[in-house]
Amino acid sequence: MTLDKKERCLVLGDGGWGTAIALSLHRAGRSVAVWSVDSEYASEVARTRKNDKFLPGAEIPEDLLWTGSQDEALEGANEYYSVIPTQFIRATVESFDGALSNLPGLSCSKGLELDSFQRPSEILTEAAGANAGIAVLSGPSHAEETAFGQATSVVIASEDSRLAEHFQGQIAGPQFRVYSSPDLVGVELGGALKNIIAVAAGIADGIGLGDNAKAALVSRGLVEMGRLGKALGAQRETFFGLSGAGDLMVTCYSRHSRNRSFGERIGQGDSLDTILKTTQKVAEGVWTCQAVHRAAQKTGVEMPITEALHAILFDEREPKEVVRQLMARPTRPELDQTPS
Secondary structure, eight states, rough: OOOTTSEEEEOOOOSSHHHHHHHHHTTOOEEEEEEEEOOHHHHHHHHHHTTTTTTTBBBOOOOSESSSSSHHTTTTTTEEEEOOOOOHHHHHHTTTTTTTTOOOOOEOOOOOOOOTTOOOOHHHHHHHOTTTOEEEEESOHHHHTTTOOEEEEEEEEEESSHHHHHHHHHHHBTTTTEESSOOOOHHHHHHHHHHOOOOHHHHHHHOOOOHHHHHHHHHHHHHHHHHHHHTTTTTTGGSSSIIIIIIHHHHHTTTTOHHHHHHHHHHTOOOOHHHHTOOOOOOOOHHHHHHHHHHHHHOOOOHHHHHHHHHHHHSSSOOOHHHHHHHHHHHOSSSSOOOO
């Protein structure tokens, strides 16, 4: 595997996180192109050097290419960074007609595809091709801080250690610390499953449950994440690292968290349909909850928080009543009684 650091890094997706990834690469000295599915908006960003729709206040450097043209974006690209909302990855990369298949890719999306239950790296492998390999990036990293150079630590995982090390070298910098891991499944699941717990934590905020209840929700949510992760082939220890506990904490408590804010609105009485119609920013936890709920039923993995959130979001159950039912569950040992 020969990877040239001098060629262009292609970022697929012009949202807040895509912008943050592009700016991190640029700060690391890389040549960067950002591709947007919206050609008209891409032209506006290229002209104003601002992405006010998705990340207000961020300045786009003049030498960072921002385009809605696939041909222009692909010119000179020797690797790509997929920062596309999970439910749109398949259709988006298929539109490139195989042009990405021989480029190494770094998946920076978090979530699970609703219909297939596939992780972003699995979707990319099928839809884009993965002749040069796929790695994944995850961890506590809100775009609103990363884009402006505030200290951030993440982890890149790949079954090919050389590929993980390559992407580490490409994007790491003084404000962006990057660890590596061989547990691609665990790192990717951590980034997806924590969004479910974050929506639930937002509901807790919205109905005023208090600090004690929220802390219990988050800690038991971490157990739930590790339980499903182990059943799906991940290492349980991974969920106590950056892509598990780290990302869980920032997503459940930060004012920047879309998933927590989404849940807070649910707790305050807004309906799922109302919120979806009034925001352009994607709360992946909603769709991940639906996908994981199905998977838990199929695998027999116990996931009471996910089940409760699903009842609130999709069965229109009253949040306070669902919480009462959660608290009334039979007592049990805190630790799972199965071998690690």
